[in-house]
Amino acid sequence: MALEGEAAGLAAIGAGLAVGLTGIGAGMGEKDVGAAAVGAMTEDRSIFGTAMIFMVIPETIVIFGLVIAIIALFAL
Amino acid sequence: MSLPESMSRVVVVGTKSHMEEAIEAFYSVRALHVIDHTAGTDGMSIGSPLPTNTKASERLLKVRAMEKELGIGKNTETSKVSADELREQISYGSVEGVEAEVLKVLDVRNDLNRRITELNAKKKSLELLTAIPVDLELYSGYKSLAVIVGTVEKDPSEALKALADAEIFVSFKKKKKKSGGGVAAVFVKNEDRDKASSILSDHGFVEFAVPEGKGPASGALVLADAGLADLNDKLESVEKEVEALQIKHKTFLRATDEELSIEIEKGEVPLRLAVGEYSYIMDAWVPTKKVQVVTTELESRLGNDVHIEVEETRGRNMHEEEEAEERFKKAPTKNNNGIIxxxxxxxxxxxxxxxxxxxxxxxxxxxxxxxxxxxxxxxxxxxxxxxxxxxxxxxxxxxxxxxxxxxxxxxxxxxxxxxxxxxxxxxxxxxxxxxxxxxxxxxxxxxxxxxxxxxxxxxxxxxxxxxxLEDDVVMLLKLAVYIGIIHIMIGYICGFLNVRRQHNNKHAFIEKGGWIILFIGMVVLCYALTQVLFSKVPLEGMLLYLLIAGAAMLVVGVAINFKAEGAKAILEVPNVIGMILSYTRLAAIGxxxxxxxxxxxxxxxxxxxxxxxxxxxxxxxxxxxxxxxxxxxxxxxxxxxxxxxxxxxxxxxxxxxxxxFFVGGGTKYEPLIIKRFKTIKQETNKEV
Structure with missing residues (x-):
């Protein structure tokens, strides 16, 4: 890590917030989608693929958070 | 790239009198995906099942019932049986024979089970009555007296004192048991019956019938116990007989189940054909490379009784599908892949x-x-x-x-x-x-x-x-992004090829070409921007040209997409970056x-x-x-x-x-094939 002292600490807090908050966001999104997807799949198993695609859409936000965290920790 | 196998549509026409042999032949070539006939065309109607089907269904029902009773399931280990011998056995009535043998034992078992249940109920009543000092014969046989016997949840003794001239027996344990508090027997005058009932019902009363018998309940209870033990012994020996029957007949039953199912499936084929007074017509899809072999095989097996004609070989262009008659629109998909x-x-x-x-x-x-x-x-x-x-x-x-x-x-x-x-x-x-x-x-x-x-x-x-975890993190993230770019690009190219094949070059360019240009533009633009913003490279020379070229391609791509898809296309633009960044999970999960x-x-x-x-x-x-x-x-x-x-x-x-690129929604290629697991057909089916 190139940053030192207080700056390094702030970057670490920032990284934590980036992953944590996006994680909460993704979780809230997936909660609804997942419940609906499981419900729909009990009706018709053949929609697994479509259900999975919907299921993972909110998850992308967490990946963005992770990228920001990694940049904050390693690339700054 | 691997497209599903090319399909040809054939029409098979034959004489109705030889339909049974023809169906055998259709199954033996293992390549005919039958197109269901829709009723009411050209004086032909949907056929009816083969006459042998009724008997076969009846027998299958018996076999399945026996399997269920004997606990024979899909996973029961059995050996394989010759199909021809089995058919002979079935036609001589061996299913009925086995049924008679099995039913005889099962009837005994059911009877024993019923008697055990009855005796258990009686035993339960007797157990309750042992608490009351009245002989069993005294509970019945009165003209002017009503006898009410049952269990109570709360002690009714006090409340029942209100009844005049009544004989009351209550056995109540303070400690509450699962089944309730106790038992009460009330002998009242007929006219007081309703009153007694209403008092009792306030105490959680449930009436039960007093078993017939003589002497005290405890004596009868001993007798019931002895009877029960006797019945259980008998049941045990019958269970052993059932087990023996299961072992004796499981192979036959499983094999017969399979053989009869096959017979019924074959017998139902006419329901999918057009059948007239003297002939039948079958439309079917056959993989193009097998058409010749299928034709030869069917002609050699059925001789002059069959005529086969190839109607079309379906191309990949959508207009062929759109122009076809409704039931011939969708050619089935047979994946064309290697073993891996x-x-x-x-x-x-x-x-x-x-x-x-x-x-x-x-x-x-x-x-x-x-x-x-x-x-x-x-x-x-x-x-x-x-x-x-x-x-x-x-x-x-x-x-x-x-x-x-x-x-x-x-x-x-x-x-x-x-x-x-x-x-x-x-x-x-x-x-x-x-x-x-x-x-x-x-x-x-x-x-x-x-x-x-x-x-x-x-x-x-x-x-x-x-x-x-240390120095190479950024490199790994970049690598993941590059892998993503290649991966997505392959997707876009496949999409382009699909549309080109289904329509034409122009269509493909408008529908997918816009996305390809937009994607490349976005990648180039992002590359130039990251160089400037993160790596602090001055914006000049090659980098400047890249930035401009990227931006220009982005605009062109958006314009083409806008023409093809409307305003929605603009909203999709940021999604492109999202998709690429999505691949950073490759590094992140690692x-x-x-x-x-x-x-x-x-x-x-x-x-x-x-x-x-x-x-x-x-x-x-x-x-x-x-x-x-x-x-x-x-x-x-x-x-x-x-x-x-x-x-x-x-x-x-x-x-x-x-x-x-993937749309999906194809119909699976399902040719007429018989799969045998429990039976062996002597004449090996020739795969064409």
């Missing part, structure tokens, strides 16, 4: 069956799914169990879900080993080469106290492998796994064994439990690896790759 790609067809079918006119993504999944899985695991220690389990799974399992998983584990394991060894240079979260500097710098070399030869480090990237493995190694080696500065092995009695503990921790990482790496690798195929 075949195992990945199941993954494709989780999303949808490919259309006849589009590229089957199985082959792309075959390549990228294990690759991504291996990249995310990226550890040759974890790879070995994957390879072993995958190979074992492929050898033993036949279920398509498990086979798909085993295939991914096997090939993913191989990739994981290659990446883990040559690229990352690590096993179980520790690099092979380097010094001992926990927590991050724990290596096999230092741990085992050996010095790896130079050639060994020479075959690894960077001389010691890429470090997932890092998370390496991080966990590192932490666990540090817990055991650094914290418990105290090897924080140098490698010092503890005594063996301490070492062994600690190593076992470490093995358990690594097992956790390994299991999580299957879940996260497997699911994310799959997701990248389903979401990022397949949405670019």
């Amino acid at each position: 790609a075949k195992e990945f067809e199941h993954a494709t079918s989780l999303v949808a069956i490919p259309k006849y006119q589009e590229i089957d993504p199985s082959i792309l999944i075959m390549f990228f799914l294990p690759l991504f899985f291996g990249f995310m695991i990226g550890d040759c220690g974890y790879a070995i169990p994957f390879i072993i389990i995958g190979a074992y799974g492929l050898k033993v399992t036949r279920h398509k879900d498990w086979r798909a998983i085993a295939t991914v584990l096997f090939f993913g394991g191989i990739w994981s080993f290659l990446f883990g060894f040559f690229f990352f240079g690590e096993a179980f979260g520790m690099h092979f080469i380097g010094h001992w500097e926990p927590p991050l710098g724990m290596t096999w070399e230092a741990l085992l106290g050996v010095s790896m030869p130079d050639w060994f480090s020479g075959i690894m990237v960077n001389g010691h492998g890429v470090s997932k 890092m998370s796994k390496a991080g966990m493995a590192m932490a666990f190694n540090y817990i055991v080696f650094g914290m418990f064994m105290g090897m924080t500065d140098a490698v010092v092995w503890p005594e063996w009695y301490l070492l062994i439990p600690l190593l076992l503990f470490l093995a358990f921790l690594h097992f956790v990482v390994w299991t999580l690896g299957i879940l996260s790496a497997g699911l994310h690798a799959l997701r990248l195929q389903f979401v990022e790759l397949m949405t670019k």
Whole structure:
């Protein structure tokens, strides 16, 4: 890590917030989608693929958070 | 690229009197996907099942009933039987014979069961009545007296005192039992009956019938117990008989079940054909390369009784489908893959069956799914169990879900080993080469106290492998993004090829070309921007041209998409960056796994064994439990690896790759085929 002292600490807090908050966001999104997807799949198993695609859409936000965290920790 | 197999539509016409032999022949060529006839055309109507079907259905019903009663199921181990002999047995009435034999025993068993149930109920009543000092014969036979007997939840003795001239027996235990508080028997005058009932009902009264008998209830109870024991003995011996019958007839019943099911399936084929007074017509799809063989085979088997004509060979252009008659519109999809790609067809079918006119993504999944899985695991220690389990799974399992998983584990394991060894240079979260500097710098070399030869480090990237947790993080993220760009680009190109094949070049350019230009533009633009913003490269010369070219392509791409799809296309633009960044999970999951493995190694080696500065092995009695503990921790990482790496690798195929070109919604190719598991047909069916 190139940053030192207080700056390094702030970057670490920032990284934590980036992953944590996006994680909460993704979780809230997936909660609804997942419940609906499981419900729909009990009706018709053949929609697994479509259900999975919907299921993972909110998850992308967490990946963005992770990228920001990694940049904050390693690339700054 | 692998398209589904080319299909031809044939019409088979034959004489109705020989339909039964014809159906046998249709099954024997194993290639006819029948197109159901819709009623009311050209004076032909839907046929009716073969006359033998009624008897076969009746027998199948009996066989299934017997199987259920005897506890014979799908998984019961039985040997194979010759189909011809079996048919002969069936036609001589052996199903009925077995049924008579089985029913005789089953009737006895059912009768015993019924009597045991009755006796148990009687026993229960008697047990309750033992608390009341009245002989059984005294409960009945009165003209002016009503007798009310039953269980109560609360003690009714006080309340019942209100009744005049009544004889009351109440046995009540304060301690509440599961079934309630106690039992009450009330002898009242007929006219007081309602009053007594209403008092009792306030105390949770449930009436029961007093069993017939003489003398005190306890005596009758002893008799009932003896009877019950006797009946149970009899039941046990009958159960043994049933078991013997199960063993004796299971092979016959399973085989007959299969044989009769086949007979019924064949007998129902006329329901899918057009049948007139003297002839039948069958429309069917046949893989183009088999048409000649099918024709020859059918003609040789049926002679002059059949006429076969090829109506069309379906091309991939959509207008052919659109112009066809309703029931001939959709040609069925028969995947056209090699033996490895075949195992990945199941993954494709989780999303949808490919259309006849589009590229089957199985082959792309075959390549990228294990690759991504291996990249995310990226550890040759974890790879070995994957390879072993995958190979074992492929050898033993036949279920398509498990086979798909085993295939991914096997090939993913191989990739994981290659990446883990040559690229990352690590096993179980520790690099092979380097010094001992926990927590991050724990290596096999230092741990085992050996010095790896130079050639060994020479075959690894960077001389010691890429470090997932330290210096190479940014490089890994970039690599993941580059892999993503290639992956998405392949998706777009497949999409372009699909539309070109289904329509024409112009159509393909408008529908998919816009996206390709936009995507390339976005990639170039983002590259130039990151160079300027993060790497602080001055914006001049080549970089400036790249920036302008990228922006221009982006605008052109958006314009084409806008024309094709309207305003929605503009909203989709930021999504392109999202898709590319989505591939950073390849690096991120690899890092998370390496991080966990590192932490666990540090817990055991650094914290418990105290090897924080140098490698010092503890005594063996301490070492062994600690190593076992470490093995358990690594097992956790390994299991999580299957879940996260497997699911994310799959997701990248389903979401990022397949949405670019895959539409799906094809009809599965289902030719007339008989699969025998419990029976053997002497005359081997010739596969054409």
